[in-house]
Structure formats: structure tokens, C-alpha cells
Amino acid sequence: MNFKLTTALAGVAVLAGVAAAGATELRLSHQWSDKDVRHQVAKIVADEVAAADVDLEIKIFPSQSLFKAREQYKPLSRGQLDMTVLPLSYAGGQQPAYNLTLMPGLVKNHDHAARLTSSPFMDELEKIMAEDDVMPLVHGYLAGGFAGKEGCITGPDDVQGLQTRAAGKAFEQMLAGAGASIASMASSEIYNAMQTGVLDAANTSSSSFVSYRIYEQVACYTPPGEYALWFMYQPLLVNKTTFDKLDEAQQKALLDASAKAQAFYLEEAKKEDAESRTVFQENGVEIKDMTAEEFDAWRAIAQETSYKAFVEDMDDDGQTLLDMALAVE
Structure with a gap:
């Protein structure tokens, strides 16, 4: 191999190394197994962002492997954790308003839940989240x-x-x-x-x-x-400062992936209810x-x-x- 070719290849390798080093990695923690719908929601977001090829990688830590179930909101708000899927009522001690996300009779069915997540009520909750440097990416209720x-x-x-x-x-x-x-x-x-x-x-x-x-x-x-x-509100959340630091292409990829995951979440939540009905019927x-x-x-x-x-x-x-x-x- 001649000297010029060797030098050119070395230059490409250096550039590739710089590109790899420039990629941003976000850590996403949750409490469930990799078979759970909430893990699947997180995985859709991670996979879609990876496919967008915007130098952004989301690494998922399931089954409380990074933080305990009820101990994820505080590190998220402090920027020690980038993303989580979390029942928001777990953080009701820090923000009592969140207790409304697990309140009897506020939600009638899944379609009503979807309307609630795009209502002025959710806008107000998002303002409270922003005070803690947190923002929702994927809305979802399970019944x-x-x-x-x-x-x-x-x-x-x-x-x-x-x-x-x-x-x-x-x-x-x-x-x-x-x-x-x-x-x-x-x-x-x-x-x-x-x-x-x-x-x-x-x-x-x-x-x-x-x-x-x-x-x-x-x-x-x-x-x-x-x-x-x-009905329990269990969104995928991101640290707001972390999101704001992403470039425009990375933010767009994350938001597009989240929209796809949210549509999946709603349909799967309905399926879980239907499956439970079937399983109980089949067992008499x-x-x-x-x-x-x-x-x-x-x-x-x-x-x-x-x-x-x-x-x-x-x-x-x-x-x-x-x-x-x-x-x-």
C-alpha cells in the first residue's frame, strides 16, 4: 500500500473517530422487564432515533438496574438521569399535583385519557414538570x-x-x-x-x-x-436541559420517535385490557x-x-x- 493511500485511510479513520466521539448518549431508566409495554415504548424511541442517524444514542436500563422504581424522578430532575418511563404519581411527594394522575374517576376510558393528555389540564402539569427541569415526550395511561x-x-x-x-x-x-x-x-x-x-x-x-x-x-x-x-399516567420523560442541549436534528428525531411510540402505547394499552378480559373468560x-x-x-x-x-x-x-x-x- 503506498504512502498517500495509507495517509488518506488514516485520515478517514481519525474523522470517523471524531464523529463517534461526538455522538450523544442518553441514559433511560425504568423499572419493568424487557417484555413490558413500557419497555417497548422506550425501545421504539431508541430504535427510531438510532435509525434517524443524528449522532444520538439512547441506552435503556430496564428492571431497576440503574435506579430503583420510586427513585427515578429526583435524579431526572437533577440531570443525573436523562430519561425515564415512570408512573408520575410516584413523584407525588415532590409535586402533590401529580397525585391527580392516579385519581379515581378522572379518566373513563383510553380515548378519554388521550383527550386528557392534549388538554389544558396537561398543559398545567407540564408547567409544573418544567419547574423541575422535566418534560414529557410520550404520554400514556394504563388502566x-x-x-x-x-x-x-x-x-x-x-x-x-x-x-x-x-x-x-x-x-x-x-x-x-x-x-x-x-x-x-x-x-x-x-x-x-x-x-x-x-x-x-x-x-x-x-x-x-x-x-x-x-x-x-x-x-x-x-x-x-x-x-x-x-387509570394511571405513565409517561416517558426527559430532563429538559438535556433535551434543550440537543441540536435541532436530534430534537426532531426524538420528537418524531416519541409521536410514533405514543400511538403504539395507546393501542397496546387497549390490547392489554382486551387480553385480560379474554384470559379471565377462558378461565371460567x-x-x-x-x-x-x-x-x-x-x-x-x-x-x-x-x-x-x-x-x-x-x-x-x-x-x-x-x-x-x-x-x-
Whole structure:
């Protein structure tokens, strides 16, 4: 090989090294396995950004391998973490307004949830996130339902006197207001508690009902359908300063990827609910849907319990935010 060719190749190698060194790597942390829909959402964003070829790489750390489940928001807001998929209510201690993202009766169904994420209510939440140097890239809600060991749980009268597990403090407040006794536990403990007679009824996500095989312990299941009470906002978030430092092409690639991931998230969330209905049916469990009247009855109890407690915690701003959420049809 002649000297000129060798020199030229060396120059190309140096330029390639400079280009590689100039690539930006973002770290994305979440708590779920690589089979979970929330990991799939993160992976779509990472893959689409890689395909855009804008010197931006997103490295995903699943299964709490980088930060513990409830310890991701603070490092994100401090710039110690670039991105996360997180139930926003986990950060309700830092920002009480976030507790509205896991509040009974605020969301009726997935299409309603999608309208909520593009409403003035979400604009206000985004302003609060910005105060913490955080911004959402992908909006998404996952839903849940009820299951009863002996009978169906659709309306408030159905839980009177029952030992019930609820997903979240606001749901415990509402269920207690309807006359239930509350048993606090992780969703992974529901099966055992029902098997041993500790628990009569449970409220959790569709995916948890299936993955923890709760259909083996119950007589009736109320899946999310046209009406459901339990919706949890679980967005993909990015540190705002990190995003602002990206160049225009990188920002565009990230936003385009996020739009694709958000459409996927909505459809997959609906599929998870449908799958839970099918799995429980196939295992001989009665299926009973919540009616509009039952939904309204639950919301009336929530108004006097969960909503009231939220407003008291938040003062005047709480009532304004709550009204904005309730105004979304």
C-alpha cells in the first residue's frame, strides 16, 4: 500500500473517530422487564432515533438496574438521569399535583385519557414538570379493574364490608368511603391474600391481574371497558436541559420517535385490557362491565373522599387543577 493511500485511510479513520466521539448518549431508566409495554415504548424511541442517524444514542436500563422504581424522578430532575418511563404519581411527594394522575374517576376510558393528555389540564402539569427541569415526550395511561372472590365489583354497594386491596391512596380513600375495609399490599401479594382468605376483592392494573394469575382466585372480573375507574399516567420523560442541549436534528428525531411510540402505547394499552378480559373468560371467571350510572356513583363518593383530600393538600391550586381535569369530556 503506498504512502498517500495509507495517509488518506488514516485520515478517514481519525474523522470517523471524531464523529463517534461526538455522538450523544442518553441514559433511560425504568423499572419493568424487557417484555413490558413500557419497555417497548422506550425501545421504539431508541430504535427510531438510532435509525434517524443524528449522532444520538439512547441506552435503556430496564428492571431497576440503574435506579430503583420510586427513585427515578429526583435524579431526572437533577440531570443525573436523562430519561425515564415512570408512573408520575410516584413523584407525588415532590409535586402533590401529580397525585391527580392516579385519581379515581378522572379518566373513563383510553380515548378519554388521550383527550386528557392534549388538554389544558396537561398543559398545567407540564408547567409544573418544567419547574423541575422535566418534560414529557410520550404520554400514556394504563388502566385497571376490579375482581371479587365471591361476586362482582362494579358499583359502590358491591364493596360494603369487603376486605379490599386498592391501587393507590386515593383509591383506598374512595373505597373506604363506600364501606370497604382496606388491606394495603403490593399487587404481587393479591393472589396469596385471596387464597388464604385475607382478601375479598382487589383493584389493580389489567396486566397485573393477568401476570399474577388472579383469575385462579376470583369468581368475577370487571375489566376496563367503556367505563373504568383506575387509570394511571405513565409517561416517558426527559430532563429538559438535556433535551434543550440537543441540536435541532436530534430534537426532531426524538420528537418524531416519541409521536410514533405514543400511538403504539395507546393501542397496546387497549390490547392489554382486551387480553385480560379474554384470559379471565377462558378461565371460567364471570365478566361484568361497569355502567355509566355505576361510574357516576363512584365519582360521587370520590368527590367527598379522594378529591376532597387532594384539594386540602393542594389549597386553591388543587381545586383549579381538579376542575380542569373534570372539564375534559
